[in-house]
Amino acid sequence: MKTPLSSSSSPASSSSLSSSLRKTRLSPYLFALLSFIVFVSILYGEDLVCIFGQQRQLRPTSPRPGPRTEQRKSGASGGEPVIPFAIGRGEEGCDVFSGRWVRDESARPSYEESECPYIQPQLTCQEHGRPDKDYRNWRWQPHSCSLPRFNATLMLETLRGKRMMYVGDSLNRGQYVSMICLLHSLIPEGSKSMETFDSLTVFTAKDYNATIEFYWAPFLLESNSDNAVIHRVTDRFVRKGSINKHGRHWKGVDILVFNTYLWWMSGVTVKILKGSFEDEVKDVVVMSTDDAYRMGMKSLVRWVQKNMDPKKTRVFFTSMSPTHGNSEEWGGEPGDNCYNQTTPIKDPNYWGSDSRKSIMQVISEVFSKSKVAITFLNITQLSNYRKDAHTMIYKKQWSPLTPEQLANPVSYADCVHWCLPGLQDTWNELLFAKLFYP
Template sequence: MKPPLPPSTSSVLRKTRPSPYFYTFLTFTVFVLILYCEDLLSIFYRNELVPIKPIPETGKEKETKLTSKLPFVLREPEETGKKEETESTSKLPFVTGEPEETGKKKETKSTSKLPFTIGETEEGCDIFSGRWVRDELTRPLYEESECPYIQPQLTCQEHGRPDKEYQKWRWQPHGCDLPRFNATLMLESLRGKRMMFVGDSLNRGQYVSMVCLLHRILPPNAKSLESSIDQSLTVFRAKDYNATIEFNWAPFLLESNSDNAIVHRVDDRMVKKGSINKHGKNWKGVDVLVFNTYLWWMTGRKMKFLKGKGSFKDEKKDIEELTTEDAYRVAMKSMLKWVRKNMDRNKTRVFFTSMSPLHIKSQEWGGEPGGNCYNETTLIEVPNYWGSENKNIMQVIAEEFDKSKFPITFLNITQLSSYRKDAHTSIYKKQWSPLTPEQLANPVSYADCVHWCLPGLQDTWNELLFTKLFYPS
């Protein structure tokens, strides 16, 4: 019997050829495997290869829309990979910054969410702690003769001051630098907006300083300054920017018997309780609000509060007397309550300037008895020098601001200004009444050791305001 012949190649192929459905299944399987492997590679790549730099915030993705929708923001702050730190205010006693939280991350309002923010200060930089350095190149920031808005009470050169040394000092924080004041940035950010300073004559000095810093870049026909008949409200207009920088006279913030901006030298000072809206009506709609109040509370005796609906002119008044600290606390509570109810934290910024120091007793800095700021042309070089300013008031501010639900930026100018006994107007100002022969014989008797020459110290206050407005952390 013959062995069977081997099958032909074609017959073998016919018997082993897979079904057409096999190729469809195979194609689908390969496609799924490719997608699966690609996903695995992607996960591996993201988790194992990309994180070369430390992640800025553990467990959080970068919030790129954090500032892009806020008003005044020119760009988003850079992510540095550093943990956010509590805003430092100073090494002074009774600092008004946020309380420390030991052993846990900060859970307070992020400064990057504040309007106007364009960046951050250097890590660990406390702009209120530093020293004064002589600067012949960049100081003064403007000339007295170039700014027609300076009041005659502050034009020291015009009234005979022989030196200009007080104009040539620059504040240098420890370990960092202040950004240079940029008038164009300030005006662009205020386009269509209002900035207002509210308080007494010291805040008016800071207001005038701000106007002098800004007006230089404006053409003559693009700016104006007007005051109300009673001079309680002064408005500087930057017409091309549709912006205003304003000052409202309100020495106690609350209604008082010293509210007349022209005639207000009242010995028996009195404040009305629950009267914040008397001046507050002028503050509504403001985008940047800068408060100050201190000097007028320092009467040396208890402060009188008018109760009820009575008038300061009434012969019989319902009066309550409070200590200076308790009276000041009433004002702080009223101010913070008004801010919370009337200001939009997504559009507005609120600042509070601390106590402006006096130099009325030269013995406080080691001078001769009976002297004051008269004829002083040098700085106080004692580290952490503190004069006669009321530290209890700083404590009241700290306690009340820490309770505030609205972010208030504190400008702690007290100690850095305390070194500047040289910067007061002293006798070099307009005198509102003729000086007596006795006064002329003793200039110390009429030297103004409260207010400051312009240009000068208060320009630095506005550099600090500029820094905290745009670089709040």
């Protein structure tokens, strides 16, 4: 290994230095000290450079190489790769999305339902009479490592002067509310607020000049289900190439967390509008669910590449949130669903509906071609085990229940959404891990 130090240190240069030192009439002791430094530099300079170089490579805060969905950008000087917001690196060879649920009453729940006033009444299971509490006491344990402990102070300090936004449907809104519940207790009562402006909900931490926001866009693209309140339409249309309709509200955000899945799954096909919703005669094509979803993911990738700065911002995508509408999938009785389920599925190979696999393949295929990193939060498998964590019948109902429904709770159990506190707090712990320790 050649270094500038060793290549410039020759006998001739040493002689020249000695002559210069004699001319300046330095003391014999100082002359001897300088001569010794020059000698050590000539003899060991190359070794010292290598040692210091290795020490720099071993610094604990330098991020390790990871999957293609992680941002890896070298500095202008060709030094270590830098990932925005990262303060360390994850454990080598650790897949935080592969693991098992362990009961942990000492660390769960992360907060009490009654202590977080921001939870929608559709997710407050204890308030609506759920008799058991065990669903709150499970902690996700990766097989070969441990998740970093969620640090609310670090999260808030990181968000100082910044915007964080969740974009998607009601499942992403649940994750959004979970994040606020994990943080809000550190913020004085008079220094926080939550406001809703049509599709946008904004939680403000005033002392931090920070906002955590949720934007309702169940397809990400423009659709006839974009009204944040009145969106329960049976004949759904998605407008092709229309992501900028919503995307203009996402610009300038420092941390973006997307999700979209459930609304694409209303059938085996999706109606795609090629023109405008204002057209008198609408040009509509019918696409398979996989092809339509692929179109949506490509639109997202193009928007991210055009509008997000990989040196300053982070983009996450939360994978499919599973449902538990058919108990036969996990060996239950025919006709049952998540209602009255109180324990997780223990089979490590349980997957659920095969339709989810094809959608996961679409995401992998499209994201792998992205020129800007999108960090994939693979919550699907770990959430598949949690048939016990849904809101079931313990929530505010949108409309009065009929006597027939009341006589058969399975018929109206919600096996899509999740109680808070609960599973979605783990989703945010995984987000925390990938944000700070990629």
